[in-house]
Amino acid sequence: MSEDNRVLIAGGGPIGYTTAINLAKYGIPFTLFEAGSGISEDPRAATIHPPTLEMFETIGLTPIFLKRGFVTQNYHYRDRRQGLIADFNLGVLKNDTPFPYRVMLEQHKISNIILDNLSEFNNHKILNNHSVQSVRQDDEGVVAIVNTPDGTREFRGRYIVGCDGGRSNVRKAMNVDFEGFEFEERFLVVSTPYDFAQHGYAITNYIADPEEWCALFCVKGPDDNGLWRVVFPNDSTFSEEEIFDDETIEKRLQGFQPRSEPYEIIHRNLYHVHQRVANKYREGRVIIAGDAAHINNPLGGMGMNFGFHDAFNLTEKLNQIWFNNGSEDLLDLYERQRKTVASEYLQAQSIENKKNLERKNQNEREEFFNELRAITSDDEKQRKYLRRVAMIEGIERAKSIA
Template identity: 70%
Template sequence: MTESNKVLVVGAGPVGYTVALNLAQYGIPFTLLEVDNEISEDPRAGTIHPPTLEMFDRLGLNETIFERGYVVPNYHYRDRRQGLIADFDLGLLSVYTEYPFRLMLEQHKISHIISDRLDAFDNHQILRQHRVVTVGQDDDGVTVEAETPEGNKTFRGRYIIGCDGGRSQVRKSMDVDFEGFTFPERFLVVSTPYDFGEHGYAITNYISDPDEWCALFKVPGTDDAGLWRVVFPTNSEDDEADLFDDQSIEDRLQGFHPNPAAYQIVHRNLYTVHQRVASSYRDGRILIAGDAAHINNPLGGMGMNFGIHDAFNVTEKLAKIWFEDGDENLLDLYDRQRRTVAAEYLQLQTIENKKNIEQRDPVAREKFYDELRAIVADPDRQRTYLHRVAMIEGIERAASIT
């Protein structure tokens, strides 16, 4: 192997790690460059959907993932005042998948599991404290400059895959647009060990309200004893210090679910929420995947899953090019397949999820609830609905694009 006969991967988030483990399994040498010194523990993704579990199975990860995560056989759609509207039975998906459920496991734990797995492979380097600042390409390969504690360093590779998140430097080097919009309100995420499960909530709940909707999930948490995350919208003019104030968080939680004792708060985080898709995922030898290529609101738990699906798609095509003399047009197919479903499916579904959960018109809201009730009352309709929201439809649609 010459020093440049490898793939450069930028960003060691869940998508960069998934790209890395796929490359390692195919036997493609790579260097992974990451700016942070360690895996970020920000409370972000916690939901893994069935197609992602099928893919993780191919990487031999599921034994560990299942040991550490919670299986979610059903989830609730609720109204904050009326209570339960629809209880979705993910078991109906068993005709499509051997994983007819969601699995809750925090994204940093997935990254750690993959990182441990990578130890079994040679032929790669993972370089932390390396911030990619420029990316260029010529006929033979790509050149990257990274800022490191020892000064700037240059790396060469045959291809580069930018998995460097929503503000991707790799994407910026491609001169593509990141089209879409940013919601005016930010999302507040609060974690507490308070056991909402004792009060009839499922492990995953979407709770509609015209004034203050919320989403409620249980994840394993630091000691695997269980931590509940509550996601609330905020007003665009709200000040961060006020949103994070202990009393304001307590009032918000008490307003949602009265608790005679004060809530114990483990995390409080605020996220700006966007809906954007890059106008191309490929520029010659430069590729992007995950949040670098598409970002969306977290209702439905899809962003990371979708990025992991990108990772499998792009590495499979690179392996064909690397080992089977495959045509480089395969990389355009990656762009067509994954960008089309990001626009047609990921964006539409997540925008619709937000529109429904915050619906202010009482007539439209009741109509939507009636629709959900009708869907859960009919197993065939429910299966078709779940086939879409469990991300199976997106995978099938991508595969249909040639």
């Protein structure tokens, strides 16, 4: 097999690794370039939705995810003043999916599980400290221009998949627009081992408030004993130093859930939040997936899941092209299917999730809470609602696009 006859993958985040394991399973050689020294442990995504569990089941990884993460059937919608508004039960999806629950598993653990599984396969290379700067292409293939520890080098392949995140150089090389907007506020994520379950919180909670909404969820953490993450919005007038100040964080947490002891803080991270979708996912032999193609606010836990769905969709088509004489038009189909649902579902739902949490008008808030109460008190209504937010509808919609 010629060195050039392979897929190049830019980026060793969860979507790069998911692309990699699927290619390995299909028997397609690849080289993955990661700019950092290994898998980043940044505390970001942790929610895995039912259709994603179905996809990973096809490559044998779901049982590992279930074992390593928290399996949770319920999530709470709350109000900071009124407490519990609606207790959603994914169990109503039992006839829609074999996995009617969410799994909470940190994204770096998902990537590491995939990396371990890749050791069963040959014919691939994973090159850390290799940053893809640019890409060019001709009729035979692509050339990635890569900064390596030994200087700039060129690597050839048949296709390149840009999984290099929101600031993707691969997307920039395709010269496409990344249309959308940035929210004014940034999101602070604080993690603490303090056990919020003793106050009646579920593993995942969305907590509305006209002044300071928050999201609270629990992951297993580094020692598997449980680590709670709290997400707060931050006014753009405050500096990072002010937001990260120990006393300010303590006051915010005490304001959210008062306790006699101070909170122990493990992480504090601040994120800019955008809503954007690339206007093209494919330019010849250059294709993008995951955050390189779409970014959104994290409320609802959908961004990474959407990227996983991209990776499964794309690699299935690359397999058709590679081994079964499939036409490269399949790559346009990938774009049509995944870009359409990114706009119709990912962007629409995540923007709506944020709007609902921060709603200021009291009557509108009450109306919305009553709607949620009505949904959770009727199994069929709840099923219909959860099919959308648990991402089942998005997958079905993508499949329906020819």
